[in-house]
Amino acid sequence: MISVVGLRKSFSGVEVLRGIDLSVEAREVVGVIGPSGSGKSTLLRCINRLEEPTAGQVVVDGVEVTGPGVAIDKVRTTMGMVFQSFNLFPHKPALGNVTLALRRVLKVDSAEADDRARRMLERVGLAARADAFPAQLSGGQQQRVAIARALAMEPKVMLFDEVTSALDPELVGEVLGVMRDLAEGGMTMVVVTHEMGFAREVCDRVVFMDGGLIVEEGPPAELFAAPKEERTRSFLSKVL
Amino acid sequence: MHRLAEEFFNWSVIREMFPGLLTEAVKNTVLLTVASFIGGVALGLLLALMRISRAKALRWPAAVYIDLFRGLPLLLVIVFVGFGLPIGLGVQFPNEPFTPGVLALSMVYSAYIAESIRAGIEAVPRGQMEAARSLGMPYRMAMRRVIVPQALRIVVPPLTNELLALFKDTSLLAVLGTRAGGKEITKYARDFVNGVGNSSPLVAAGAAYLVITLPMLRLVAWLDRRSKAGAR
Ligand SMILES: Nc1ncnc2c1ncn2[C@@H]1O[C@H](COP(=O)(O)OP(=O)(O)OP(=O)(O)O)[C@@H](O)[C@H]1O
């Protein structure tokens, strides 16, 4: 479903991704862990080209995202992205957040878009808050609206970038719960996370990044119990 | 003391200014303000969007325009548009002082308004554009549906300030020629002074401005306080 080959990214001469190879099967949930600054966010953002890769190739659902002349706006509708800082549109209520791109990008008519948006909000447990503005919602609720907004586009893959890091501890669970349901429903997901419990229980595979490289990857049971690399071991000993 | 009151606060002179002070002078000042503000905001929004564009060919003409008109005295621009252009090009503006006045004020104020709007756009968190783009919105759509609506909200207090300044600056249009019934407050009052040989009409003109500017000053202060309190 996702194939990343030889991906490199430099910011003004500093190489932040130094040759990433990663492939993600359909329905697979891949967790990405690693220390701050290791390039996890940059990797995700290169996959939907919010960041322009310096070199390498990204293919998603058979479309070469990095290909010349690719219709990037169209390709992005096949990839949902959820951010650490929610990034809900503050001038629109929850429902309007979900319908905006449905109506303007996918040209779904407004009754149908409302309908679809309400179903998505229901799926994340927020049917009752459809008319609330982001400022009236808790962080956990905002993040669930953001997930509903991405899901409404019916993407092929979902990219999550530390989506619980900005939340109060008591709100983390409700968001992880939604992600767990998604994973069980067969969504293809790449999840950058500091939640080792979530990575262990929900992910099919975990990737450990450090210094712009994938150091080690494997099923969570193996990677957490018996890391092969010294760097993985020292990282895990700090976070577990 | 009595003489001073006669000269500056002569009620019988001031009474004579009515109803023209309202039906002509205040009305024209308000019309000039509204028309120039609409022109200034429309052109200012366009300039602001050009100014932040990634295309150099859009960015630098906007930058030059903005610096040029912020660097020139407003009165000079008004005189240039109102007298320089007609003489230089051999044309005559219809409906003086409205056409040249609104043109000059819109041109100058759009430069200031563009800077306010640009600051507003830049105050919208970067994640908003990224969220919109990640949903597949093209840049222009993201600007129009996500960024600009938020920027305009941020920009209400500074734009109210520009509106207030613009309202007062319409008095500079008193230097322009005027068709019958086309005087704004300052010209109306000055011509009245010439007619009656008494300065009270200028005091009345000041009062007419203040009736509108004082509430607006309160409004600006209130908007400022509200936007600071509501800042995310
Ligand atoms: N737009 C940018 N301009 C310059 N440098 C950047 C930019 N974005 C990221 N970087 C740098 O790239 C490196 C990797 O950043 P990235 O955000 O991908 O790390 P991360 O693994 O997501 O870290 P964290 O866990 O803190 O989110 C960091 O050193 C960061 O400073």
Ligand SMILES: [Mg+2]
């Ligand atoms: Mg990050």
